[in-house]
């Protein structure tokens with residue numbers, strides 16, 4: 427895991443359609459100093475206050491994760507958030523001229539490419555993180571998120587849909603380039619039958635086969651097919667990683683997520699932060715020095731056994 431805080435070297439300018447408004451949206455990502463965090467700013471609203479990417483500022487989770495409220499809101503921030511936390515970018519200013527971020531192809535891969543092209547800069551200050559101190563779980567019917575103490579970040583994700591998607595399991599273990607290779611390219615998805623309903627409510631106006639996997643009665647409508655055989659569960663994992671970043675720092679633990687969604691993800695972060703002593707704030711340079719005390723081999727075999735039995 428990256429030990430020092432990072433930002434970007436070069437300013438990034440990008441433009442793409444917004445998924446819900448259908449408008450072209452411009453975004454500018456700029457370097458920011460250590461300990462300033464990930465901060466969003468609407469530049470089309472005079473005097474709009476800056477929105478820090480923390481769970482207290484998440485005011486809607488319908489179809490996407492939205493920071494802010496009323497006019498000063500920015501939606502669909504989760505794919506950028508997932509790319510930032512996975513690349514170890516803790517500090518950045520994101521200026522946008524509309525109520526949502528550009529959707530690009532519906533995955534985090536274009537954000538990863540933009541960030542890598544801008545080059546990442548080590549700020550020479552230790553990265554902060556949260557370490558999970560004991561098991562914790564929240565549920566909503568048959569949906570759940572649980573976490574256990576572990577020496578590295580991992581997620582076992584399960585989804586269960588009718589029809590073309592079915593039941594999918596995926597296990598992610600944080601490591602060099604793992605997010606980029608295994609998760610970043612997974613696209614958002616929707617069912618054709620839901621599209622008309624969303625459009626009638628003024629949503630998904632910019633949605634199409636170029637920025638989502640669309641599932642009809644007879645299967646997937648996208649002529650190019652899937653990017654991963656289990657692209658759906660990988661996208662749910664991508665969303666979870668982005669939403670978990672609203673804790674304000676990486677959370678080191680072993681997560682087991684079943685049928686996750688943006689609202690459950692938000693609730694998990696809010697409740698975990700409010701739970702006394704559950705998340706211990708650490709400096710990653712200090713944690714690195716203490717690493718030999720952990721027993722990764724034993725943990726890994728335990729993980730494998732549990733996951734095989736799930």
Ligand SMILES: [Zn+2]
Pocket residue numbers: 504505614661665
């Ligand atoms: Zn998503």
